[in-house]
Amino acid sequence: MRVGYYPGCSLESTARDYAESVEGVAGLLEIELCPVPDWNCCGASAAHSLDHRLSLNLGARNLALAAGGPQPVVVPCALCFNRLKTAQAELAQDSSLVHPEVAALGRDWDKAEVVELVEFLTGPELRRQVQEAARHSLAGLDPVCYYGCQGQRPPWITGNPEYESPRSMDRLLAELGAGVRDWAGKTECCGASHAVAQPELVDELVARLYRQALEAGANCIVTGCQMCQANLDLYQERIGARLEQEVYLPVFYFTELMGLALGHPQAATWLSRHMVDPRALLARTQLPPQSWERL
Amino acid sequence: MNKADAGAPPAPGEPALPGVPQGQPFVPRSDFRRRVEEASGVDIGACFGCKKCSNGCPLAWAMDLHPYQVVRYVQLGLEEPLKKCLSIWVCASCQTCYTRCPNQVDLPRFMDHLKELIHKGGLPPAHQRSLLFHRLFLREIKARGRVFEASLMARYMLASGGAFGPEAKENARLGLAMLRKGRLRLLPSRVKDRRWLKALFAESAEETR
Numbered sequence: 399m400r401v402g403y404y405p406g407c408s409l410e411s412t413a414r415d416y417a418e419s420v421e422g423v424a425g426l427l428e429i430e431l432c433p434v435p436d437w438n439c440c441g442a443s444a445a446h447s448l449d450h451r452l453s454l455n456l457g458a459r460n461l462a463l464a465a466g467g468p469q470p471v472v473v474p475c476a477l478c479f480n481r482l483k484t485a486q487a488e489l490a491q492d493s494s495l496v497h498p499e500v501a502a503l504g505r506d507w508d509k510a511e512v513v514e515l516v517e518f519l520t521g522p523e524l525r526r527q528v529q530e531a532a533r534h535s536l537a538g539l540d541p542v543c544y545y546g547c548q549g550q551r552p553p554w555i556t557g558n559p560e561y562e563s564p565r566s567m568d569r570l571l572a573e574l575g576a577g578v579r580d581w582a583g584k585t586e587c588c589g590a591s592h593a594v595a596q597p598e599l600v601d602e603l604v605a606r607l608y609r610q611a612l613e614a615g616a617n618c619i620v621t622g623c624q625m626c627q628a629n630l631d632l633y634q635e636r637i638g639a640r641l642e643q644e645v646y647l648p649v650f651y652f653t654e655l656m657g658l659a660l661g662h663p664q665a666a667t668w669l670s671r672h673m674v675d676p677r678a679l680l681a682r683t684q685l686p687p688q689s690w691e692r693l
Numbered sequence: 694m695n696k697a698d699a700g701a702p703p704a705p706g707e708p709a710l711p712g713v714p715q716g717q718p719f720v721p722r723s724d725f726r727r728r729v730e731e732a733s734g735v736d737i738g739a740c741f742g743c744k745k746c747s748n749g750c751p752l753a754w755a756m757d758l759h760p761y762q763v764v765r766y767v768q769l770g771l772e773e774p775l776k777k778c779l780s781i782w783v784c785a786s787c788q789t790c791y792t793r794c795p796n797q798v799d800l801p802r803f804m805d806h807l808k809e810l811i812h813k814g815g816l817p818p819a820h821q822r823s824l825l826f827h828r829l830f831l832r833e834i835k836a837r838g839r840v841f842e843a844s845l846m847a848r849y850m851l852a853s854g855g856a857f858g859p860e861a862k863e864n865a866r867l868g869l870a871m872l873r874k875g876r877l878r879l880l881p882s883r884v885k886d887r888r889w890l891k892a893l894f895a896e897s898a899e900e901t902r
Contacts, residue, residue, distance in 0.1 A: 671875055
């Protein structure tokens with residue numbers, strides 16, 4: 399299967415573990431990811447905060463380039479996904495703000511079928527395929543699945559029917575043997591890009607998420623968004639110190655756990671990039687040590 | 694005067710909005726509301742004050758004005774309190790309020806619009822570092838069409854004082870750890886075709902400063 403792929407800026411750098419696991423799992427499932435040629439930044443929070451016209455144009459260019467390639471166009475970053483879908487909805491209403499230089503690249507904005515990676519990889523067909531190909535059980539991992547904001551809301555933009563309490567990752571991981579815990583934090587906000595300029599906001603939001611995850615009996619958190627992963631993983635030592643109980647919650651990308659279940663040979667490398675070392679937890683599971691121990 | 698048009702006094706149990714005259718007739722000015730409604734495309738008049746936005750907001754605890762109060766100021770035509778308002782910088786655009794609003798008032802879009810007015814008007818922002826981070830982010834896009842995270846963070850640390858202040862040690866420790874774990878790319882990636890970028894930024898506020 400060939401699909402379009404819009405990786406986004408973070409996956410080239412801080413979320414390299416995510417990128418590697420996405421590519422690794424896609425390879426095992428015989429999905430060919432075809433990057434949108436010469437894609438540009440979606441503009442993220444900065445563009446929609448300070449310059450609406452710019453954010454719309456950045457989206458218009460990506461959509462025009464994506465429309466020319468294979469469909470659907472899969473997006474691993476929840477914020478990129480939301481920005482592309484928002485631009486698409488707005489362009490359908492009014493495209494007068496599109497700069498002529500950008501419009502010259504193509505106007506087939508509506509032809510790009512933008513899909514979030516989480517939803518794409520957890521569809522019934524691919525889930526069946528994953529379950530058949532799985533070599534190891536994820537038993538011993540008791541995750542809460544954390545979906546965050548931008549892939550879910552608002553539903554008339556994201557097209558996500560389960561936007562208040564999504565279940566897609568829950569279903570996938572339960573089928574792979576994980577002891578998935580239900581919890582109320584699924585779509586709460588992690589503070590996203592505030593981590594840089596207003597870290598005190600992220601500290602409080604993430605502390606709440608840790609508390610809820612621990613209360614639900616989870617021993618790890620699974621996410622499909624690299625901003626959520628960063629905020630939950632990078633500062634766990636600092637934020638955990640605010641809580642009265644000890645916090646040890648490795649933060650996995652759902653694709654990393656798929657890779658472990660499917661026996662991908664590089665999974666240990668992806669996991670080695672986390673700040674919260676997951677090995678103490680993985681040692682308590684049935685996963686064979688050679689799948690996660692770095693030699 | 695029509696009692697329905699009165700901004701004051703507040704409903705029972707409602708705290709008075711700072712800056713709104715109490716105990717005397719108050720006729721909202723509609724010009725500010727019309728102006729921002731037209732520019733942002735958000736129907737502010739549709740809000741009937743149910744406060745669902747503020748009850749569900751994950752960051753209301755850090756705001757000086759609750760989301761419904763931001764909307765109320767616009768309905769009353771009072772521009773000044775919004776220019777000084779911290780809430781518009783605290784909003785994380787998580788879309789909870791917009792999703793749950795019974796009248797689909799696009800509050801995150803509206804918060805963005807107020808930030809854009811401050812940025813483009815050269816007004817002092819209520820949260821300096823937030824504006825700084827956003828501006829440096831846009832500069833990355835302007836230079837390469839993509840964001841080079843290592844450069845963005847280095848520039849932010851220098852410009853915000855974070856490279857020298859009390860947080861310098863933690864920032865340095867985190868940066869080094871990420872480097873060691875291969876989570877920092879050291880050379881930027883860029884789009885090949887950059888003509889359109891030049892044209893786009895030529896008309897943006899970044900070019901004028």
